[in-house]
Amino acid sequence: MNTSRNNKLNPNVVGRLxxxxxxxxxxxxxxxxxxxxxxxxxxxxxxxxxVRRDLxxxxxxxxxSSGYDVVALGEATNLELDAPTRQPVMLLGVGxxxxxxxxxxxxxHARLEMVAAVDVDPEKVGRVISGVAxxxxxxxxxxxxxxxxxxxxxxxxxxxxxxxxxLIVGAGVHSLLNFTNVRLRVPDGVFVExxxxxxxxxxxxxxxxxxxxxxxx
Amino acid sequence: MNTSRNNKLNPNVVGRLxxxxxxxxxxxxxxxxxxxxxxxxxxxxxxxxxVRRDLxxxxxxxxxSSGYDVVALGEATNLELDAPTRQPVMLLGVGxxxxxxxxxxxxxHARLEMVAAVDVDPEKVGRVISGVAxxxxxxxxxxxxxxxxxxxxxxxxxxxxxxxxxLIVGAGVHSLLNFTNVRLRVPDGVFVExxxxxxxxxxxxxxxxxxxxxxxx
DNA sequence: GTAACGACGTTACGTGATTCACAACAGTAT
DNA sequence: ATACTGTTGTGAATCACGTAACGTCGTTAC
Numbered sequence: 001m002n003t004s005r006n007n008k009l010n011p012n013v014v015g016r017l018x019x020x021x022x023x024x025x026x027x028x029x030x031x032x033x034x035x036x037x038x039x040x041x042x043x044x045x046x047x048x049x050x051v052r053r054d055l056x057x058x059x060x061x062x063x064x065s066s067g068y069d070v071v072a073l074g075e076a077t078n079l080e081l082d083a084p085t086r087q088p089v090m091l092l093g094v095g096x097x098x099x100x101x102x103x104x105x106x107x108x109h110a111r112l113e114m115v116a117a118v119d120v121d122p123e124k125v126g127r128v129i130s131g132v133a134x135x136x137x138x139x140x141x142x143x144x145x146x147x148x149x150x151x152x153x154x155x156x157x158x159x160x161x162x163x164x165x166x167l168i169v170g171a172g173v174h175s176l177l178n179f180t181n182v183r184l185r186v187p188d189g190v191f192v193e194x195x196x197x198x199x200x201x202x203x204x205x206x207x208x209x210x211x212x213x214x215x216x217x
Numbered sequence: 218m219n220t221s222r223n224n225k226l227n228p229n230v231v232g233r234l235x236x237x238x239x240x241x242x243x244x245x246x247x248x249x250x251x252x253x254x255x256x257x258x259x260x261x262x263x264x265x266x267x268v269r270r271d272l273x274x275x276x277x278x279x280x281x282s283s284g285y286d287v288v289a290l291g292e293a294t295n296l297e298l299d300a301p302t303r304q305p306v307m308l309l310g311v312g313x314x315x316x317x318x319x320x321x322x323x324x325x326h327a328r329l330e331m332v333a334a335v336d337v338d339p340e341k342v343g344r345v346i347s348g349v350a351x352x353x354x355x356x357x358x359x360x361x362x363x364x365x366x367x368x369x370x371x372x373x374x375x376x377x378x379x380x381x382x383x384l385i386v387g388a389g390v391h392s393l394l395n396f397t398n399v400r401l402r403v404p405d406g407v408f409v410e411x412x413x414x415x416x417x418x419x420x421x422x423x424x425x426x427x428x429x430x431x432x433x434x
Numbered sequence: 435g436t437a438a439c440g441a442c443g444t445t446a447c448g449t450g451a452t453t454c455a456c457a458a459c460a461g462t463a464t
Numbered sequence: 465a466t467a468c469t470g471t472t473g474t475g476a477a478t479c480a481c482g483t484a485a486c487g488t489c490g491t492t493a494c
Contacts, residue, residue, distance in 0.1 A: 011420050012451080018419035022398060036471070045400040048471095049453050056473065064472040065460040081419055083426045096320045100313035104414055112422050151425035175425030177417050181239060183262040191424035193417050197321055200394050200410050202235035202298055203228050205329050207408035208368035208392030209300045229481080253441070265441090266483055273443065281441040282490050 009057065009080070011193070016054050017077050019044050024074040036067035088115040088149045090173075092164055093156025094124050094134060097179055101153055102130035115147050120160075137164075144171040153177045154184075226274065226297070228410070233271050234294050236261050241291040253284035298327070305332040305366045307390075309381055310373025311341050311351060314396055318370055319347035332364050337377075354381075361388040370394045371401075 009017070023043045027035055037048040037055075044051070055062070060076045062068040089112050091098055098117065105114045117134045119125060125136045135143055143149065152173045154161055161180040169176075175191045178184055181198045226234070240260045244252055254265040254272075261268070272279070277293040279285035306329050308315055315334065322331045334351045336342060342353045352360055360366065369390045371378055378397040386393075392408045395401055398415045 009423070010451090011424075014420050014423045015413075015416045018416045019400070019413075022415065038471090043400065045402075047453065050451095052471095052473065053452075062472060063460075064458080064470075067471070081423055083422065087422055087425060089422075089425075096313070096317035100317045101414065103313045112418060150427060151421050153421075174427070175421045177421045183236070183260065185262075191421065193420050195412060195414070195417055196232075196236075197318065197412070198239065199232045199235045200412050201329060202327060203231050203410050204368050204370075204392045204394045204408065205300065205304055205306075205327055206226070206231045206298055207228075208304060210367060210391070227480095255441085264483065266485095267481095269442065270444085270482080279442065280490080281443090281488080284441075 013054055013057060014081065016044065016046065016050070017058065017081055020051070020054070021074055021077040021081065024070050024077070027070050028074065032070050034066045034068065035070055035073075037062075040068070082111045086111050086113045087151060088113055088147045089151045089153065090115060090143065090147075090149050090168075091117045091132070091153045091155060092119075092168070093154065093160075094119040094121075094129055095155060095157075098153075098155035099129060101155055101179075102132055105132075106130065112151070115149065116143055118143070119156075140164075140167055141171040144168060144173060149173060151175045151177075153179070155179045158182045230271055230274060231298065233261065233263065233267070234275065234298055237268070237271070238291060238294040238298065241287050241294070244287050245291065249287050251284045252287055252290075254279075257285070300328050303328050303330045304368060305330055305364045306368045306370065307332060307360065307364075307366050307385075308334045308349070308370045308372060309336075309385070310371065310377075311336040311338075311346055312372060312374075315370075315372035316346060318372055318396075319349055322349075323347065329368070332366065333360055335360070336373075357381075357384055358388040361385060361390060366390060368392045368394075370396070372396045375399045 020040060023040060024035070026043075037051040041048040041051045055068070055073070058076060058080045060068070060073055062073075091101060091114060094102075094117050098119075102114065102117065105112070114132050117129060117132045118137055118140060119134055120137045122136075124134050127134050150173060152168050152175075154164065154176060156164060158180045161178070161182040162184060165176065165184045165186060169186055169190055174189060176184065176186070177193050177195065179195050179197070181196055183194070184192055186192055237257060240257060241252070254268040258265040258268045272285070272290070275293060275297045277285070277290055279290075308318060308331060311319075311334050315336075319331065319334065322329070331349050334346060334349045335354055335357060336351055337354045339353075341351045344351050367390060369385050369392075371381065371393060373381060375397045378395070378399040379401060382393065382401045382403060386403055386407055391406060393401065393403070394410050394412065396412050396414070398413055400411070401409055403409055
């Protein structure tokens with residue numbers, strides 16, 4: 001809904017660009033200086049057309065003779081995907097999954113910075129987990145406003161997900177990574193990315209079934 | 218091709234059916250006996266048309282006067298999604314994320330049964346974590362064949378993901394839930410569902426950016 | 435009894451995303 | 465020089481998917 005350069009790209013494209021960037025970093029480490037759309041596509045599990053089309057949407061241009069410059073293209077995707085400044089992020093719910101996500105941030109590459117974890121458990125509040133200070137849920141609105149937080153990650157129990165969402169969205173958060181199995185109701189203009197493990201399990205279960213008596217496609 | 222009900226549905230439909238089922242269970246607990254497509258759609262975050270169409274694809278039929286029977290529809294989705302028998306699942310990599318997934322299985326509803334966790338760390342092998350025995354990576358092919366495992370969950374370091382995949386796919390696994398940031402190369406007929414946290418983060422970061430000077434709305 | 439309403443099942447349509455296909459062009463070999 | 469190869473960028477075509485629309489029918493109101 002918001003107009004600025006913010007929402008130029010749709011989520012699928014953003015996702016693939018992020019994937020390309022990761023592959024490009026990997027290629028750079030391997031010493032590759034140039035890459036063709038076919039090679040990038042193969043590593044990303046998409047078609048070469050798709051790669052070229054995606055790069056077209058961000059206006060990056062290669063050379064028919066040598067393909068794309070690994071470093072330059074990587075920087076182009078950074079420019080497109082990353083905020084010009086660091087983006088503070090908060091985590092809600094420091095359970096198993098929450099800790100796993102915090103751990104993930106150690107290898108953080110993007111401009112995201114985990115600035116606060118929040119939990120209702122008084123045991124956890126005040127402690128520093130994976131390098132992140134844990135606060136009480138009561139402090140949420142103040143935290144968000146003080147630190148200018150726009151992005152939150154929800155790894156809390158499903159039963160509290162909607163109320164927590166209402167609270168933080170009211171305080172200014174407008175982009176959520178939702179690990180709970182609840183479909184959050186949010187006002188227009190708030191972005192929600194669902195990472196629903198239950199649904200993912202249902203899918204692998206479904207396609208894992210084999211017809212009787214067959215083993216190996 | 219083969220008649221078996223295996224691949225009748227596409228992944229999106231499977232995902233939504235799983236979501237509907239979850240909502241239906243919740244409705245049943247609230248004592249709701251009937252539900253209209255609109256209500257179900259609202260909870261699922263989709264349109265009513267979408268719900269009706271999805272139910273059409275599984276051949277379930279409601280009544281224009283009273284809508285869908287909560288319990289009967291729940292059972293219909295179970296019938297469609299669940300295997301007739303228990304499905305053994307294995308987990309590869311017992312790190313933070315792996316433990317979070319194991320934890321998740323405690324509230325298991327589907328026919329999935331976590332029968333083994335595998336890790337290279339000798340410290341973990343032999344221990345029981347969240348009710349699941351941990352085995353050595355060396356035992357993988359035997360484990361898979363003994364227990365008839367078709368489904369695996371990958372929560373191991375990215376650097377080992379492809380080799381582990383080759384190994385287990387060779388041993389008969391043909392449906393993978395991949396939490397690593399690697400795009401796995403698998404033969405035709407093997408289903409892979411990617412849960413890429415890095416990409417999800419890139420998306421929320423992207424849409425979390427705000428144009429300068431605006432705060433709220 | 436009849437009309438009006440509302441929801442379902444299904445078909446038809448629209449939209450957006452992906453793939454195709456090809457002109458243009460750099461490099462290479464002959 | 466010229467022909468050939470292989471890749472890019474992009475308009476056109478295709479495809480998949482979700483949405484809208486509509487006929488049907490039970491229920492309710494009057």
